[in-house]
Amino acid sequence: MLHADWHVYEFRHDRAESTHEIIQTKIGLSPVDVAFGLDYVRRIRDDFGGAVALWTGEGADKLFFENRAVPPTPSIDQLVHFIVSKNALLSPEIVSGLSGIRVDELLENVRSAVNRYPDIEADDAYAHFLLSQRFVRWLSEGEDRHRAATWPISPFFGSTFVELVRSVPSRWKRGRRLYGAFLTALDPEVAGIPLSGGHAAPSTRRFATEYALREFARGNAIASRAYAALRKWRQARYAAITPWHAQLLGGIQSGAVREYLDTDYLASLVRNNQMPGRIAAQVLTAVLAVNSLHEPAASLDSGSHVG
Numbered sequence: 001m002l003h004a005d006w007h008v009y010e011f012r013h014d015r016a017e018s019t020h021e022i023i024q025t026k027i028g029l030s031p032v033d034v035a036f037g038l039d040y041v042r043r044i045r046d047d048f049g050g051a052v053a054l055w056t057g058e059g060a061d062k063l064f065f066e067n068r069a070v071p072p073t074p075s076i077d078q079l080v081h082f083i084v085s086k087n088a089l090l091s092p093e094i095v096s097g098l099s100g101i102r103v104d105e106l107l108e109n110v111r112s113a114v115n116r117y118p119d120i121e122a123d124d125a126y127a128h129f130l131l132s133q134r135f136v137r138w139l140s141e142g143e144d145r146h147r148a149a150t151w152p153i154s155p156f157f158g159s160t161f162v163e164l165v166r167s168v169p170s171r172w173k174r175g176r177r178l179y180g181a182f183l184t185a186l187d188p189e190v191a192g193i194p195l196s197g198g199h200a201a202p203s204t205r206r207f208a209t210e211y212a213l214r215e216f217a218r219g220n221a222i223a224s225r226a227y228a229a230l231r232k233w234r235q236a237r238y239a240a241i242t243p244w245h246a247q248l249l250g251g252i253q254s255g256a257v258r259e260y261l262d263t264d265y266l267a268s269l270v271r272n273n274q275m276p277g278r279i280a281a282q283v284l285t286a287v288l289a290v291n292s293l294h295e296p297a298a299s300l301d302s303g304s305h306v307g
Contacts, residue, residue: 009043011036014243019288028289033244033281053153063162064179066215067127074122080111083129085228089282094274096211097265098283123170131162175212176202244280245270248287257287258294 012018012244013036022035030274045052062243074082080177080229084092084107115130155161172178183191191203200206251257252267266283271276275283 007047009040009266011039015039022284023288023292025198027292028285029031031278031280031281031285055153062130063156063165063174064182065176066173067123067130076111076114079122079125081105083110083114083126087129094269098261100262127305168227174215175208180204180207213269242277242280244277244284245275248280248284251284251287256291261287268298 013033015036017034018038019032021038022030022032025038041052041054044054051175088095090098092106095101095106096103111132114125117125120128168178180191183202188203192201194201195207200210214227217223248257248270249267252263257263257266261283270280
C-alpha cells in the first residue's frame with residue numbers, strides 16, 4: 001500500500017518507564033498496556049525526523065457497520081442494556097463488585113446519556129452513542145496516547161465523510177460488506193490480508209459470511225446467549241497471569257491498592273482467571289492514576305507492586 005518501504009518495530013508492553021509516563025501524561029485515560037506507543041512515536045521521530053504525523057483510521061470502522069439495536073424497536077431500558085452488553089469493557093456486576101456502586105446506578109448513567117439525544121429511532125440513537133460517547137470520549141480522550149509526541153491524522157472523522165457513510169442504507173452494511181468493499185477499492189492487496197485473531201481477509205466471501213453470522217448471533221436471543229458464553233470461554237483462555245495481573249496482586253499485598261476498590265473481590269477475580277489481561281491492564285491503569293494523584297512523585301516498579 002502507498003508503494004512505501006515497511007519498517008517493523010518491536011517493544012515491551014510492560015516497560016516500567018513507559019508505564020509510568022503514560023499515567024503521568026494521560027492521567028489514566030490510556031491503559032498501561034498501550035504505553036509502548038510512546039516509545040513507538042519517539043522511534044519514528046528519531047528515525048525519520050522533521051514534522052511527523054501519525055496516520056490512523058482508528059474508530060472509522062464503526063461507521064461502515066450496520067449498528068442494529070436488539071430488539072429492532074427497543075425501549076430505552078432495552079437499548080441501555082444492549083449498549084452495556086455490547087460496549088462495556090467490564091460487566092456492570094464486576095464494576096459494582098469492585099467499586100461498591102450499585103448496578104442500577106451504573107445503568108442510570110448510560111440511560112441519562114441516551115435520554116439527552118434528540119427524539120430519534122433506536123438505530124440512530126445507538127449510532128449517536130458510538131459517535132458521541134465512544135468516538136469522542138474514548139478514542140479522542142482515551143486511546144489517543146500518541147498526541148504527547150506527535151499529532152494523529154484521520155480523514156474518517158471529517159463531517160463530509162461521516163455524513164456520506166451514515167447515508168448508506170444499513171442493509172448494504174450487513175456482514176461488513178461496505179467495509180470490505182471500501183478496503184478493496186482503496187487497495188486490493190491490503191484487503192486481501194487476513195485480519196488478526198484468525199479472521200478472514202476483508203476482500204473474501206468468508207469475511208462477509210463470518211460477520212453476518214456474528215450479527216445474527218447478537219440479534220437472536222438463543223444465539224446471543226451462546227455467543228456470550230463463547231466469548232466468556234475465550235476470555236478465560238486469555239486470563240493467564242500477565243505482568244498486569246502480577247502488579248495488581250502485588251499492589252493488593254503491599255497496600256498500594258487503596259480503599260476505593262474491594263481488594264478481596266479484585267484478588268479473587270485475578271486468582272480465579274476471571275479477568276483477562278486487557279481488563280487487568282484497565283484496572284491497573286485506574287489504580288495507578290488515582291495513586292498518582294495522592295503521590296505525584298511515586299514511581300512504578302516493574303516487579304511486584306503498584307504505586
